[in-house]
Amino acid sequence: MTSLVWLRHDLRIHDNPALYNAAELAQGVVAVYIHCDAYVRLHTIAPAQLDFVRRHLLIMAGELASLNIPLLVFRVKETSEIAPALLRIAQRLQAGYCYFNAEYPLNELNRDHAVNQLLRANGILVKRCHDRCIVPPGMIRNGQGEPYKIFTAFKKKWLHTVMPLTLKPLPAPARQAALATVQPAARDEIDQLFAGHELHELSAFWPAGEQEAYRRLDLFIEQSLSHYQDQRDFPAIEGTSGLSPYFAVGSLSPRQAITAVLAYIRGEWEGGNAGANCWLGELIWREFYQHVVVDYPQVCKRKAMQPHTEAFPWRYDKTLFTAWCEGKTGIPIVDAAMRQLNATGWMHNRLRMVVAMFLTKNCQIDWRWGEDYFMSQLIDGDFAANNGGWQWSASTGTDAAPYFRIFNPVSQSERFDPNGEFIRKWVPELAHLPNKHIHNPPALDNYPRPIVDLAASRKDTIARFAQLLPVKP
Ligand SMILES: Cc1cc2nc3c(=O)[nH]c(=O)nc-3n(C[C@H](O)[C@H](O)[C@H](O)COP(=O)(O)OP(=O)(O)OC[C@H]3O[C@@H](n4cnc5c(N)ncnc54)[C@H](O)[C@@H]3O)c2cc1C
Structure with missing residues (x-):
């Protein structure tokens, strides 16, 4: 049959x-x-x-x-x-x-x-x-049989569930007897599926295929895994795996990734390799958000995970939003990150948080606009991870960043791109500036002034969030 x-x-x-x-x-x-x-x-x-x-x-x-x-x-x-x-x-x-x-x-x-x-x-x-997950959604529950809202507790239970398991990726399917009556799709037919859609060919950055995914996984484990915890926040360094596009389309499974890491650290979950522990933690974040979309389906209906935050008076200012999308906000690290996204279909995780907080907390623009724009550009676009990341940054989500803890993009830039290497690469009009000016440049003819006042907007957002009252169940 x-x-x-x-x-x-x-x-x-x-x-x-x-x-x-x-x-x-x-x-x-x-x-x-x-x-x-x-x-x-x-x-x-x-x-x-x-x-x-x-x-x-x-x-x-x-x-x-x-x-x-x-x-x-x-x-x-x-x-x-x-x-x-x-x-x-x-x-x-x-x-x-x-x-x-x-x-x-x-x-x-x-x-x-x-x-x-x-x-x-x-x-x-x-x-x-x-x-898609090592533990399917619905199977990680607290003592009352309820889903977790806090990542750390989820992670603890996830580890407790997974550590005793023998994780063994499945081999390729067995070769079948030839089905003489069925003609496989020709290359043209596959291309035709996408006719009329805009395509952005980024094979120079992202070659396709599961062999490429394994190559990257091996290289990352060999060269970067042990330093991951120290290097992962610095966008000028290739300190992260760059595997998210492969997870997104499924040319790599989480089980393959985790087994490769466990082989490298000789099966010692949470053992002495801090880099490996930290990277496993990121894979668990990935699973957490896959579970969230099942346990809290309202997030799939463009709703905030925390209902009381729906009352925040988000702005719908197209001028501010366009400047953000195009990387012309006058905040160098934000502009560099957005230009990286537009050119490569990918953005470093630290910068995803920085640009998302800037859009929602400084520009006060509805996080859903940012979520949509990310999906429209990301090669690794994944509904669960993207929605989770945006709701975290906007303080509307599960285990979200507390509303009063707002990243200052200039301090983030000084801390994580101290020599301005990343900014110089993506915002060439600032390349000539010395390190002390590159994060917060003086007035220049060919670069915009900041589109919002960082300090004033931060204060205003905190005050507006403070007025929101949690909705009683
Ligand atoms: C606003 C925002 C939007 C995001 N949108 C997406 C998205 O659409 N698709 C996506 O895959 N990730 C998304 N992320 C999570 C994260 O930024 C990317 O997974 C990460 O930058 C991918 O780079 P990497 O493969 O080098 O990651 P590594 O640091 O090597 O991490 C390994 C893997 O763990 C997973 N991972 C890492 N961090 C997270 C995280 N915070 N949440 C969920 N999974 C994580 C990814 O699958 C990643 O490939 C978003 C984060 C934010 C803050």
Whole structure:
């Protein structure tokens, strides 16, 4: 009996439970990728990520073909067309099963629910596997059986749950007997999926494919992991892994990353390698936000996690916002970071926090505008991590930064880019300035003055937050 494997953000052959389990069970596996125009529009998927997906599909089609697993691709306009499209494919191939790996934000859950109902009603069994997190959402609970709101407590429970497990990534699926009747998608068909969408080809920064993800993971572990805790906050240093785009499209799984780290530190969870502990902590942050979207689905409906913060009088000033988007705020570190984002589809984590706090706390612009703009540019755009990061920065989220602790972007710049190297790279009009002026330059002909007064806006935001009263449940 043939099985379909519906690929989404899990574009890899190894450690892919849906693909592996389908191949174990079936006599004949067909992989399907469905591009949905409405999904791209609703989620403001970045042209950089769309192109990254396209390049992954081209590579994966060849890898799957070598296992006699044809990759078929389809394009639909609306999300509601996905379930009928899958049913048609399954019926044409006389498939008895449809496998996929779970995705957790609300729209994705609803989409998968619709697929499950329609396929089951037509006698096709749906198998939902978990690959996006080590511990699937819903399984980390406190003593009262409730989800955690605070990261440190979540992390403790997560470690307690995972440490006894033997983590072993799955191998590639078994090679199948050839399915003579199914023609895999040609390269042109894959390219055509994206016709009419803007694509941003960034292969010079981000080559595609799971082999590239492993190469980066190995290099990072060998060269940077042990210093991670000391170097990760300095944007001029390549001190972080740069793996987020690969996690986002699923060419690397968290299990593969964690097992590689554990092999390096000889299985000593929380042992003597401070860099490894710190990096594991970041992977747990990643899981935390995946759990948050399931446990607090209001965050998927453009709502603040803390309802009382909805009363904050956010501003909708397009002039300030455009200056921020374009990296023309007159605050060098903010401008350098935004220009890095616009050019490379990626931004350093420290700077994501700095620019998000600047937008929400100094410009007082609604965090949802920033969230959307990030998604429209990020090659690693991931709803859960992005929403979590924005709500943290805006002090509206779970375990958010307290509203009175507002980063001063100039002090952050002095601390984390002390010689102005990062600023000089991305804001060349300031390159000639000495270190003492580069973080807060004097008036110049070719560089704007700050678009907001940092001290006054900070004071005003704290005062406005202080007036918000928590809503009683
Ligand atoms: C406002 C804001 C928006 C963000 N949007 C995204 C997003 O859309 N997609 C995304 O993957 N990350 C997002 N992050 C988290 C973080 O900035 C990036 O994951 C990180 O910069 C990626 O670089 P790296 O792979 O070198 O990270 P490393 O430092 O090497 O960390 C390893 C991995 O851990 C995960 N991770 C690290 N920090 C975080 C974090 N704070 N929250 C969740 N996961 C984390 C990522 O998967 C990352 O690849 C956002 C953070 C903020 C503050």
